[in-house]
Amino acid sequence: MIGLLICLMYCGCVRGVAGYTGNDVDALMTQLFTTNGYNNKVRSSMDLPRVAMSSANKSNIKTISSISNPDSTLLSVIEFDEQDEVLKTAGYLYIQWQDQYLSWIPSSYNNTDKLFVPQDDIWKPDVSLRNTFKTFTGLGSSYLNVIVTPEGYVTWYPFQILESTCAVDITYFPFDKQLCDIKFTAWSYQKTEVDLNAGSNGVTLDEFSPNAQWKLTDTKYEEINTGEAAVIFQIELTRKSSFYVINVIMPVILLSVLNICTFLLPVASGEKAGYSITVFLSLAVFLTIIASELPKNSDVVSLMSVYLTLMALLSTFIVVVCLIQIRLSVRSTSDTPINRVFLFLIKLSMIMRCQKCSEKISPSSKSIPVTERDTEKQNKSNNEKENVIGSDDSYNWTDVIDAIDYLFFWLSLLFTFLCTTIIFGISVNN
Missing domain, CATH: 2.70.170.10 (Neurotransmitter-gated ion-channel ligand-binding domain)
Incomplete structure (x- = not known):
């Protein structure tokens, strides 16, 4: 009964408000x-x-x-x-x-x-x-x-x-x-x-x-x-951008690191050329994925596409270097002497490795007897005369390949680091 009264009062209030x-x-x-x-x-x-x-x-x-x-x-x-x-x-x-x-x-x-x-x-x-x-x-x-x-x-x-x-x-x-x-x-x-x-x-x-x-x-x-x-x-x-950072950017950066690691693989393993080509194809796949996400216009270019293109160019360069190294590995110094260009690469890699510093006599040599030490110095002096940097007979083609690996590893690392830092730094900060 009370509920019915409340309902009637509510309807009356509503009717009173509306009026018409x-x-x-x-x-x-x-x-x-x-x-x-x-x-x-x-x-x-x-x-x-x-x-x-x-x-x-x-x-x-x-x-x-x-x-x-x-x-x-x-x-x-x-x-x-x-x-x-x-x-x-x-x-x-x-x-x-x-x-x-x-x-x-x-x-x-x-x-x-x-x-x-x-x-x-x-x-x-x-x-x-x-x-x-x-x-x-x-x-x-x-x-x-x-x-x-x-x-x-x-x-x-x-x-x-x-x-x-x-x-x-x-x-x-x-x-x-x-x-x-x-x-x-x-x-x-x-x-x-x-x-x-x-x-x-x-x-x-x-x-x-x-x-x-x-x-x-x-x-x-x-x-x-x-x-x-x-x-x-x-x-x-x-x-x-979280989806693209996890599924695109991080794999691309990791592939760039693997691209550099090509120079850590010795030629004797027989896998160097195949490894470098596989990395190149992986970068090409990611470049295709990015291209499918972007509009097909030529007014502006994505920095991400620029980065992938640079990494693909670096990978192409690495593949060419690997093929050259494989070609050099079958040479012999008796048939093909080492020319000045490759001798310069060996000299440059030795300077970067501070090889002259490593040839200094260590403090432990003080415990060697005098006569024995003098004999060692004399032998070492004779070896240094024979192994003068720049001599055609001092090195073989394996030394050339090692020098190329060392120099181009650090050159590729520097190039990749600069490209990654600059391009993604600009992109994040717009």
Whole structure:
């Protein structure tokens, strides 16, 4: 019994707040759309009185302009296709304008303070997405309603799945940021007829759902100051790079390290050329993967692609050096003497290894008897005379191959370190 009383009291309160009934709304709709003969093809004017007007007076109305104030509520970034340079978003606009043909005196209709009218039954600005990717269509749907107040203010919330074009800058992939414009325009009207003024809220993110691949970092909006009636909403997206760091960047860096390790493998093992070619093919596979992720344009080049290209060039160089080393390994000094170029490589590698320092007599030699020490010095002196750096008879082709391995290992290591540090440092810091 108590529950029934509470229910009746609640219904009474609700009826008291609403005041008007369905009959009142029906009478108002009949007055506006039948008696007054509302025409949804006639643009409203802001300079006329905000009261209901009879059909006899409509012939004297001079239409000047209507004002729409759009704000955007972004619900989600559904997809960003870098290949086709298309941004797919979901959201709705908040657009408000005043239509004096839809105004009424509330007291004449039992204080009716609002109407819900199908959007296609009234005049509305033909706001459309200007930079659309596929089809050029209007906003909203026929089953959506607008809200009309007694003063003639019309509020429209058109929901839309938007597919807009967005120029992609892939320079810093996968640490890139993208700026995408979503441009709305009143297609049929000039700014003097329909003035689109950006609202105070701009892009609202209260209902935004995060995207797994992109992070929304900033939003902006601006009006077009030319004769065109348009508003641009700009969103800034930052790519979430964790997936690419783990699955692309780290394997590529590890392959670059393995590329250098080719010079640690001796020629006698018989696997040096095969190992270097395998690393080169692995880098080529990753270069193909990166190319498939990026748009096919020539305006900008990804630093990641530059890095992979440099590593592929280094790998090609290493393969050539390995093949030369294999060729040198079958030579003999009796048939093919070592020329000055290879002698210079041996000398340079010995200097880098500080071989002269290693030839100094160690302190432990003090315990050797004098006669024995003198004999050792004499033998060593004779060996040094025979093994003078630059002598054609002092070295064989195995020494040449070892010198090449030593020099090019450190040269490749330095090149890889500089490329990795510089390119990825620039990419991370944009």
